[in-house]
Amino acid sequence: MQLSVGTDSTWSLRAMIGVKIAELPVDLRVFALQCASCKSELRSLSPTGLVPFLKDGTLRLHDSLAIIEYLNELSGGKLYPTEQGKRAFSRSLCAEMHAGFSALRQTMPFTLAGVSPLTTFSPAQTADIARVTTLFAGAEGPFYHGEKPTAVDAFYAVLAYRLQHYGVRLPGTAGRYQQQLVAWTFLQEALAQLTSPITCCHAESSP
Structure with a gap:
């Protein structure tokens, strides 16, 4: 599982924290968003060209809420209360x-x-x-x-x-x-x- 994040991205931070709560191994890729070439590469990976972007096998997730929900399911419910x-x-x-x-x-x-x-x-x-x-x-x-x-x-x-x-x-x-x-x-x-x-x-x- 690979998580692409960007410098100065608050939503990247939230996805990164979600991974830590879920206790899941992830390959973290940090993009320098001030670099035009990095942003171009990111656009070739993410359907929106934005971060965070999660890749897991053939699955592609480009929204922070969707990423959190997916991490919750993978971790057996660690990101939400049981009640x-x-x-x-x-x-x-x-x-x-x-x-x-x-x-x-x-x-x-x-x-x-x-x-x-x-x-x-x-x-x-x-x-x-x-x-x-x-x-x-x-x-x-x-x-x-x-x-x-x-x-x-x-x-x-x-x-x-x-x-x-x-x-x-x-x-x-x-x-x-x-x-x-x-x-x-x-x-x-x-x-x-x-x-x-x-x-x-x-x-x-x-x-």
Whole structure:
């Protein structure tokens, strides 16, 4: 099984964390998305030309939610709670992350470079942060559903990091969950894998 991911790709991070939760062996390919030749190669592999992209035999998956669901099935259900109601709720939260929080995505672009903390917020940003606070306050332990990580944690860990990076530290229970996600070994390992020095195979031909 091969997982193609890209530098500065938040959805790549989520798929990488999902693999770690599922405890499945994977051949990880990291593409330097700032390299035109790498992006061209990626377009030849992925039907959308985007990351993450999972290849398993003849199967090709190019959507992060689909990848998480497939990893869940391969691992015997490690990415979702066993209780039916919690499992359905988890899928709802993952779908919300997949499609929502557009104000935060647009105004707090993901980066590992230093940024100035935000001190003022638009109504759209404020609404998104309020929703995240409510959601995070529902965490039942170090992870959203208690002691074991699930897809919810994989999906929201990057958002927790993004908020903190821009100086947004949530209060109370929501803040404790945010800090636990930011410090989570799986997130830190995934960040390191995407930010370690990459020797681009196209470097010699790059301008």
